[in-house]
Amino acid sequence: MTNPRLLRAALPFLTLAFVLTATFYVQPRTMSYFGLNLMLQYAVPIALATIAQMFIITVNDLDLSIGPFVGLVGVIAATVLNSNPVLGASALMACVLAYGVVGALIHVRNLPSIVVTLGLSFVWLGIAVMMLPSPGGKAPAVLKAIMTVQTPYVPFPILAAVAIGLVVHLALMTTSFGVVARGAGGNPKALDRAGWSMLGTKVVMYMLAGLFGLLAGLALLGLTTSADAHVADRYTLYSIAGVILGGGEFIGGRINPIGAVAGALTLALAGAFLIFLRISPDWQIGAQGAVLIIVLALRALAGSREKSS
């Protein structure tokens, strides 16, 4: 019998391999440098947003505003950053700081993060729509250049995804700070008693989420080349689904950065796969939901075997 704990840890990667194989089978032409590049390029911003969400989930909160936040970053970068780089850069910094403030507010006032961030999502969207009422603007040339870079042998999105996963894994799973951050999700009271500042930990995690949301917005803008306030509205759910697909759990500080990136890749691929199957866009969200339910059911199965063994 295979070790259920191992099976559970491998599940995100098995899922990714399965979806990838199925895509290759349905559309063999994707099995190439350009095919993979095309299919996976949007996985980079999704992976960054997923990591942002994961920082919040680590401390037992949930961010329902990450999608509109990514959209707002794109709008700022496509408009102000071009016309007035100093103002644009400060505006983007202010966005990251705002995340820290929100984290502090949620902790100090003991507010439910879901409610606060849901409200905040409308604030982000509102600011973005006011700045750019209809799609437009122009991505800074640097961003375009980075996102369309042609790396040798292995497509850029794959390299980027691996790099993101590894860096965050090292930071959260192996450093002594990462232990405290995950401990804050596992047993906040114990952390408090050990003399750590829960407030400080939460603010750092929220600001890291803001930073990765910022990176996601810039990466997305580099691909789309022009901005739209609504472009990333779906990212909120993608990011949550990515974390959970990757083996994370909503509470208890149980996360898996590399798995989360694999989850984000799976979601991006699943979209392409469904297009190849000629499933109408109306059904795609439903089909993606079905994929999610199947994977989570498999995980629950592995979990119950883990318990019984």
Added chain:
Amino acid sequence: MSTEAIRLDGVEKSFGAVRALAGVDLVVAVGECLGLVGHNGAGKSTLMHVLAGALLPDAGRLTVGGAEPKAQWSAAASQAAGIRCVFQELSLCPNLSVAENARITHASLRGFGWKGRARALICAKLDEIFPGHRIAPDDEIAHLPIGQRQMVEIARAFTVTSAPLRLVILDEPTSSLDAVAAGQLLSYIRKETARGTAIILISHILGEVLATSDRIVVMKDGKQVAARPAQAFDRSSLMAAMGSDLKEVEARGDRRQSPKADSAVVVRASPQREGGGGELVVREGEIVGLAGLAGHGQTRLLLQIFAGQADIDRPVAFVAGDRQNEGVFNLWSIAENVTVASLRSLIQRGFINVAAEAKLARAWRERIGIRTSDMGRNILTLSGGNQQKVLFARALASDARIILMDDPMRGVDIGTKLEVYAMIRAEAAAGRSFLWYTTELDELTHCDKVYVFWNGKISDSIEAADFSEQRVLRASFAESGT
């Protein structure tokens, strides 16, 4: 250097109208093991939390090593002063490994190679205190049974990095340990005090306190009521000092007379184990004890019976011992926690009859003596012992005829225990059957029959008439019958 590890002068703490500490003077000398006893609600936990820096006293003075603490008293200041606590509810992060949990309490475990140092630190201490512990430093806490989790928690408190170790407070440290591990801990305490560390031992197992402490302080109603060298106390004088008006004889069960050999069999179960694990039989009105070392299959058998993987022909209820994880609904009121198992009988026209529910809750407050003025308050406002009473009330208020108890007296004060023992006997006389897993040998004297577990199977079954602690211990180590 001062000979005082810590000193409290007139420390007071109130929560609203409740005076939890009413002027406590306490001195713990360097290298002294101080036993601290008292009923639940005597103020022991509050005192601990003050020492740990989790609570600030309203009045009074605290000196560490003969000097006033330099900074504002806080959890971090307490840590820096070398004070460590092993709290009754475990304060490990379940999602982290054993080594990572060591990092949580040691700010200096950082930088390159911290993990290797953390592993070595915690392993060395576990080996020193609990030889043969079988815990690996990379095991995730959530995957360890509660006894091993407690070992990790205790070992972690004794590890030393940058801050010196001055005082370790152990609150019911043996409540989830089996007899062997508990013995290892108690002998380690003596070794550690010889090195100059002060220890405060809080325990409801009086024999443990009497045998291990140098001096014993008795607390009652937020005050110190007696403080004498341990030799000057014995079980009954200690109980008397705690203000318990219950006689010691009652702590042990009377040999029960009526062996109900002719009443109906209500449970017949065998531990699911290859090669057969023996059979357990419970008759109507019987109290059946499950004994042996912790983690040798007793809880698993209870869960197996609860899941219906046995011959049962009566409704079953389960009383959890792990209150935090399996027992109480944290967000619910006391009343809701009592009535949750009886809701089906409270339904009227598809809705819960709120008046009947409140009445049921009130009735059980009287019957089992839950100490609260208002059953509508949150369950966590109760002390541990009273929370456990709520769990008993939940099981007894239901229509269950078979009550499974999973070491339910963990960390419960002696007064509460005696009340519950009496209630169990009364309920058994009225025809209910009890399966009672306990880690305390004394409690087995209340049982009509005792099954001893070893390595997942039943290694001995003892009728009340033949019961002796030696026989239980022998079977616990599988020296008999095989």
